[in-house]
Amino acid sequence: MNGERLMTSPCAGKWSSPRGRLVLASLILLAWASPIWAQLAVRGETVYTMAGPPIADGVVLIKDGRIERVGPASEVRIPRGWQVLTAKVVTPGLIDAHTVVGLSGYLNQPQDQDQLERSSPIQPELRAIDAYNARERLIEWVRGFGVTTIHTGHAPGNLISGQTMIVKTRGQTVDEAVIVPTAMVAATLGDAARGQQGKSPGTRAKMMAMLRAEFVKAREYAEKRARAEAGKQPPRDLHKDVLVRVLNKELPLLITAHRARDILSALRLAEEFDIRLVLDGAAEAYLVIDEIRQAGVPVIVHPTMARAFGERENLSMETAATLRHAGIPIALQSGYETYVPKTRVVLFEAAIAAANGLSFEEALASITIDAARILGIADRVGSLEPGKDGDLALFDGDPFEYTTHCIGVIIEGDIVSREAR
């Protein structure tokens, strides 16, 4: 993706240098002639920067794929020759904090379902980048509603199902899309993690026993490798390597757990092995708020419209609000769907959360800056601030209203969608 950005910005960095002014003048002429070199200004009746109060009649300048300036139109002049898009409401490109699209395809046939490998319950070595179909229709679908960044990868359903990654919803290949090749390691506790056909883990306690054993083994492996003389290290173990990165706090463990007792087990595991934990789903989180807050763990809350069945029978549309107002960092997600619809749209999930206790801006934060912080990418995306990626979503009204349309999507300065959706 950096390649693409460079292609459209052959002189990044030179614009502001005094010596480059002459070059600048000739490039402006070029920009007139060649739309792909045009720099982009977005003007909105309301611009939600998520880095301060909303700006009335705001302007966002995007230069060479990055945000250059943000402010009221009275202060930010749009340079001549720049392409200008206007919208009623402008937000940062939306972030889906947890999905499986790209690994899970819309046809729902065996050949497009790569989100769960059932051969063994613990497979942290499975990399999301080896399974991502950048041309999957669902990626284009969610992008049409303003989603520019997704945290996707191996699905809940195995004790450890594999790795997740973070991509932009663009590009023809995973290389063009990816921004974080390994973001987290996906784990599951509770009924969904039970082994198939009588295989372990068959019980909750067994799940925890297996996870403990894995992390103990991984720690020993890391210590052996560190202590061994050169040439005498134990052979590289790709499986353990990933768990070591979790133990080293390089990678968070993303544990999907819905029942209160499974959430507590996740917290126990994180404390015991001193690992970074991100809770996922967490339908009954409202029963253990103090414990989650004390552990300082963020929660990627289940889709607001998730079905209240099985382990999610006690879910509430108000959980996002309850947790957020208790001081727990939250983000929203589209989740993992196995039938119809094959994916949810995180914008719609935030809309229902906004109708159930979250304020408008809290709900918007849950799919922009707050999601970016939990995913560790807030230096690049999630708000409209100078230096960040030029990722924007444009709407013709309140983005959460059923009847509003997303009328434009911009990723790193490129207009990737202009169809009203």
Place this chain on the structure above:
Amino acid sequence: MKMSVSLATLMGLMLWSGLVRAQETPQAFIGARLIPITSPDIADGVLVVHRGKIVAIGPADSVTIPADAQRHDVRGRIIMPGLVDTHSHIGEVEGADASAPIQPDIRVLDAINALDDRIQKAQAGGITTANVMPGSGHLMSGQTLYLKLRDGRTIDDLLIRYDDGRIAGGMKMANGTNSRRKPPFPGTRAKSAALVRAEFVKAQEYREKIRRAAGNPEKMPPRDLRMEALVEVLEGKRIVHHHTHRHDDILTVLRLAEEFGFRVVLHHASDAWKVADRIAAAGVPCSIIVVDSPGGKLEAKDVSFKTGAVLERAGVLVGFHTDDAITDSRLFFRQAGLAVRAGMSREKALYGLTMAGARMLDLQDRIGSLEVGKDADFIILSGDPLSVYTKVLETWVEGVKVFDRSDPRDRLYAVGGYGASRDRTNSAEYIAEEEWE
């Protein structure tokens, strides 16, 4: 409706709680914006209901409120008819089993849990009538029920009866891939149609035998519950509710309906936008579902937010359904909202949630709009029906309030939370109130 057995039963059951008193006293709802559906909106209206029926509706200055009426100040609110969900699986409904692909004798009446939390959740979503159906894994999976979502104790409390005493309901059919399995189920689309055809031919013959018997018991064919149900279908007394997705499967349904003359409603109809003119020409209504993304199964790969708009333009009668639990009954308005997002008119979308559904269930004389003489099934909303922020505040069925968001028990069903998926019977308060006496 004539005072039906079911309503009489319900009223008997409710004696203890004073609800009958509420029904005996006229209830006047004053100051809301009324959306009657079949007539223009009334900005500052009055709705009066009495004994389960709407007795007056109009602008505040034109309606005489009975002196003994209980008055409800609903200024700032919106009142519209209770919603009609034309396709739902609430009540833990089950239909046919795996023994055969065509089982018209199956009645979901025998398989519904009237205390299912999802019935409460549907009330919380403003749904007052639901066509509760068996699944789509059969060519014909059984007789459906059109239920009034009263606060019932048993299934009998929820039934609707026609004037001749028959229980209101339709017949569920399906084609495409869901009903394809190993024998005796069909393995192809043509076989699916062939099996259905053969069954309807048998039913025609059975009907003919009855006709020729001309009332003579000696000449009557032996009773056949399967054939009796199909004869009801052939005679238009039982509408076929047909699951179908792909454009060619839709055309097959139209072909069979024309061939045998049965009345049919197309359900889901993912590809309907591709054959809208054909559906319009056949005069067949469409009950659509708006889901968040295409796919999830091959047949639904082209499902579109635009289907409602395309069908509306073609002149097709368009309704909606939740297919609960595919979508949540508490978010039924969302279907109409998303259809409007994609170009359907607001007027037809609201019609689709109410009156269109009533017509698809042959209940247009009783429900679906706010008109004098119709059942007092209505909902009170906090704001615009197509806004995501709007809440259903109250749901009334036949003049009885069945959902009140300000009641913590009802609110639990509306938003979820601990215990929200339990049967109503499991609620400690419910038992404590001795409603089981």
